[in-house]
Amino acid sequence: MPSVVPLTLYEANDEKLNFTITSNVVGFTLLGADEIEVFVKASAATPDNDAGVWLGTLTDGDVVVDDEDSGYVVVPGTALTTTKTWYRIDIIVDSIRKTAVYGELTVVDL
Numbered sequence: 653m654p655s656v657v658p659l660t661l662y663e664a665n666d667e668k669l670n671f672t673i674t675s676n677v678v679g680f681t682l683l684g685a686d687e688i689e690v691f692v693k694a695s696a697a698t699p700d701n702d703a704g705v706w707l708g709t710l711t712d713g714d715v716v717v718d719d720e721d722s723g724y725v726v727v728p729g730t731a732l733t734t735t736k737t738w739y740r741i742d743i744i745v746d747s748i749r750k751t752a753v754y755g756e757l758t759v760v761d762l
Contacts, residue, residue, distance in 0.1 A: 654751040659739060660758045664729040671741060672722040673752045680745070681720035687744040688715045690725045692757065696738045706731035734759050 661667045673682060682688070692706040700707070708714030708725050717723040725741075740754040 655753045656755045657753055658756045658758070660760060661727070661732050662760050663732055663734060663762045665732065665762070666729045667727045667732065668724055669727065670722065670724045671753065673741070673743065674721045682717045682723060682743070683720050685710065685717070685743050685745050686747065687711060688717070688723070689742045689744070690715060690727070691738075691740045691742075692727060692731050692736050693738050693740075694735055696740075696754075698738070704735075706736075732759050734761050 659669070674680075688710040690708040691700055692708075693700070693702065694704060698705060706727065708727065710717065714727075715723060715725045736759055737757055738754075739757045741752050742749050743752050744750075
């Protein structure tokens with residue numbers, strides 16, 4: 653079951669967000685993830701492939717895994733505008749996508 657965690661970030665600032673994700677699945681480890689995707693978007697209803705969505709991935713180097721259940725993502729300041737109000741972190745293992753964390757995003761107008 654995903655965790656709901658509201659975030660407050662700052663407009664136009666590069667933000668490093670640490671995360672810890674655990675699972676009750678035997679043998680689960682972030683080190684074995686096929687992909688980790690982080691979405692920053694206008695709302696929960698905004699399609700993931702919308703042109704205004706920022707997508708950070710393990711493959712692109714935006715997401716870094718530190719150990720079996722923790723890592724971080726660096727969200728560039730260009731992705732953080734006051735029009736962005738939602739984020740989500742998905743873990744993909746063996747081609748199965750699971751949302752791990754999501755929630756409201758408040759971007760402080762600087």
